[in-house]
Structures are given as structure tokens and as C-alpha cells.
Amino acid sequence: MRKILSLLAAALVLTGAAVAFVAWQAQQRFVSPGPLxxxxxxIVPRGSGVDGIARLLEEQxxxxxxxxxxxxxxxxxxxxxLRAGxxxxxxHVSPRGAMQILTEGQTVVHRLTVPEGLTVRQVIELLRQNEALSGEISSEIxxxxxxxxxxxxxxxxxRxxxxxxxxDAMTRTLDELWESRQPDLPLRSKEEAVILASVxxxxxxxxxxxxxxxxVFINRLRRxxxxxxxxTVIYGMSEGLGVIDRPLTRRDLTVHHEWNTYTIPALPATPIANPGRASLQAVLNPAKTRDLFFVADGTGGHAFAETLEQHNRNVARWRRIQRGEQ
Known part of the structure; x- marks a missing residue:
């Protein structure tokens, strides 16, 4: 009997040691670098549970x-x-490291850059094309x-x-810049400032x-x-898209609509795009100049003029550049 009890005790010790060894191995594997x-x-779907998450991480x-x-x-x-997201x-993240990422909610942060000068229609399309966003846009913008x-x-x-x-960002920015605007601007409201900034x-x-x-535009409004x-003409012609598939013609400039600033001596009816902070700042604190005209100069910028005679010379130079004469 004593021999049998000794054998059982030895077996229990060995079993315990084996269990402890297996547990130690499992613990080591849990904190060791993984195969990634x-x-x-x-992407961990909602409602996955521990079993679903474990299978997903193994599959990935x-x-x-x-x-x-x-x-x-x-x-x-x-x-x-464990969280979804x-x-x-x-x-080579360890299983424990993967668990910590899931419990601490370290979700991937995406970036969406909206360039200055896009129309609302273009921004909405930009959002619709982003597959990481969800839902439709139902509000009027x-x-x-x-x-x-x-x-x-x-x-x-x-979305x-x-x-x-x-x-919200536009409202905060406009409120801030409006308070530091130049005095005596021919702009009666923040809305008018946005209209001119979009131009x-x-x-x-x-x-x-x-x-x-x-x-230049402030000087023109004052006069x-x-x-x-x-x-502005293009915006009215394109039903708010802001682009057309051909060059403007002289006839386009004569067709009257509420955005055609060739036929109305005022601001267009609405903004023609979403202006950035720099354009809002420029409109509320414009350069003090006597310029009334500007035209492309062939370098990506513009040639400015105070008189129509100077402007006509700049236009003639631009036409020659377009024809490849200089």
C-alpha cells in the first residue's frame, strides 16, 4: 500500500509539474512575438465576441x-x-499586445483633406467616394x-x-476673422464676406x-x-458644379443670371465655392491698392492694373502668350 501511495504521489507531482510547464509555455507564447x-x-465587426475575434485574428x-x-x-x-472597430x-505583435490594442480602443485614424475652392457638390462626392465613411448626407448644405x-x-x-x-469649423473661423476685419469694408454681413472670399x-x-x-474686388464694389x-459665370452655367467642359465664350458673359458678375454690378447671389481661411482673411483684410483690373500673366499668377489702358496692355500680352508668341 505504501508503495502504491508513493507511486500515486509521484504521479500527482509529475502531473502538476506537467500542467505547470504547459501553463508556463502558454504564458510565454501569449507574450511572445506573433507571425504578422x-x-x-x-476590421472587427460589432458583436464578434472573444471567439469571433480570435478566429478573425488567426485568419488575418x-x-x-x-x-x-x-x-x-x-x-x-x-x-x-474587447472593442469593435x-x-x-x-x-510581430504578441497575442497580449493584440489584446491590449483591442481593449484600449486604438482604432485607425483616417484623414480626409478637402481642398480650398471645391463646391458643395464636389465635397459631397468626395465624401461619397470615401469607403471608410458610412451613411448618406440628408441635410441641405x-x-x-x-x-x-x-x-x-x-x-x-x-458622412x-x-x-x-x-x-461648425466654418462658423468658428468666420466668427473669429469677422471680429478683426478692416473698418468700412463694402460688405454688410458675414455671408457677403463668404461670397466674395469664394470668388x-x-x-x-x-x-x-x-x-x-x-x-481689386473691394475697390470695384466701392465704385x-x-x-x-x-x-462666377461658370458656377451659374454649371448648376453649382463649378466646372464646365469647354472654354467660356463672349456670349456666355452676356447671358444674364444671378451669378453673372459681368451683367450685375454686385456680388453674385451665393458663394460659388467653399473658401479657405486664407481667402476669408484676404477679403476681410484686403491689400490697400488702387488696382481695378487683373489678368493672367502666363506664370500662374496675375498682372494687376489701376487703369483700363494698363489692363488692355496686360491683356494683349496675355493673348500673345496664349498664341505662343512669347
Whole structure:
């Protein structure tokens, strides 16, 4: 009997040692580098649970053993904290590291850059083409109400929420710049400032020119002169798209509509695009100049003039450049 008891005791010791060794091995594997060769983004659907997440990570090559991951997560008491979303797992992340990424909610941050001068229709199309966003845009969005800049979001955020952030950003920016505007501008409201800024935005992409272009339009408004801006005509012709598939003609400039600043001696009816901060700043603090005209100079910028005679010479020079004569 003593011999049998000794054998049983020895067996229990060996079994315990074996269990302890297996547990130690599992613990080591849980914290050891995994098989992922390079960073990978993985989308974890809502309601996946520990089992579903473990299978998904194994399928995506983030971890080697789904069962080991499940055991490790449950033993650490973190099973209820695993989150859904899009996560970036670094190369050779350990199962424990993967668990921490999922519990800490380190979701992938996406960037959406909205260039200055896009129309509302163009911005909406930009959002619709972004597959990381969700839902449709149902609200009415006035032209010029969206601030162009880079916005960050996580996968699954709604397009409507991003649009609202753009509108809020425009409101804050306009409120701030309006308070520091030059006195005695011929602009009666923030809305008029946005209208003129949108025209400046579409007339030049050169930052240094914007205050001077704004100064030309301010001078014209003060004198009751038409702005004579081609982009306003294009906006009216394109039903708010802001582009057409052919050059403007002389006849286009004579067709009266509420955006044709060749036929109306005032601002167009609405903004013609979404202006950026720099164009808003330029309109509210324009260059102090006597210029009344500008035309392309062939270098990407513009030649400015105070008189019609000077302007005609600049136009003639531009025509020669277009013909390849200089």
C-alpha cells in the first residue's frame, strides 16, 4: 500500500509539474512575438465576441493560435473589454499586445483633406467616394458653408457627422476673422464676406496674391463696378458644379443670371465655392491698392492694373502668350 501511495504521489507531482510547464509555455507564447510580417489593419465587426475575434485574428495572420488567444484573454479578465472597430496591428505583435490594442480602443485614424475652392457638390462626392465613411448626407448644405481643411475620423463615422464638423469649423473661423476685419469694408454681413472670399478662392491659387485680388474686388464694389469674374459665370452655367467642359465664350458673359458678375454690378447671389481661411482673411483684410483690373500673366499668377489702358496692355500680352508668341 505504501508503495502504491508513493507511486500515486509521484504521479500527482509529475502531473502538476506537467500542467505547470504547459501553463508556463502558454504564458510565454501569449507574450511572445506573433507571425504578422508587417503592419496590418483589421476590421472587427460589432458583436464578434472573444471567439469571433480570435478566429478573425488567426485568419488575418495577426496571431498563430486562436485558442491560445481566447485562453489568455479570459485568464487576464479582459474578455468583456474587447472593442469593435478598425485596428492597426504592428508587425510581430504578441497575442497580449493584440489584446491590449483591442481593449484600449486604438482604432485607425483616417484623414480626409478637402481642398480650398471645391463646391458643395464636389465635397459631397468626395465624401461619397470615401469607403471608410458610412451613411448618406440628408441635410441641405448651403454653398460656402464648409471649411476646407484636413479632417480626422474613424471607420464607420457618418458622412453627415463629417459634414457637420465642416460647417461648425466654418462658423468658428468666420466668427473669429469677422471680429478683426478692416473698418468700412463694402460688405454688410458675414455671408457677403463668404461670397466674395469664394470668388477670390476661384480666381487665384497663389496665397500671396489673395489679398491683392481681394483688394481689386473691394475697390470695384466701392465704385459700383461689376466684378467681371469668370468663375462666377461658370458656377451659374454649371448648376453649382463649378466646372464646365469647354472654354467660356463672349456670349456666355452676356447671358444674364444671378451669378453673372459681368451683367450685375454686385456680388453674385451665393458663394460659388467653399473658401479657405486664407481667402476669408484676404477679403476681410484686403491689400490697400488702387488696382481695378487683373489678368493672367502666363506664370500662374496675375498682372494687376489701376487703369483700363494698363489692363488692355496686360491683356494683349496675355493673348500673345496664349498664341505662343512669347
Amino acid at each position: 510580417p508587417e503592419e496590418r489593419a483589421v 495572420g495577426v496571431i498563430e493560435d486562436a485558442l491560445l488567444f481566447k485562453i489568455g484573454v479570459k485568464l487576464t479578465g479582459e474578455a468583456g473589454r 478598425e485596428f492597426a496591428f504592428p508587425a 448651403p454653398e460656402g458653408s464648409l471649411l476646407p481643411e484636413t479632417y480626422h475620423f474613424t471607420r464607420g463615422d457618418s 453627415e457627422s463629417v459634414i457637420q464638423r465642416m460647417r 477670390v478662392e476661384r480666381e487665384t491659387s497663389i496665397a500671396a496674391e489673395r489679398p491683392r485680388v481681394a483688394g 459700383g463696378m461689376p466684378l467681371q469674374s469668370d468663375p
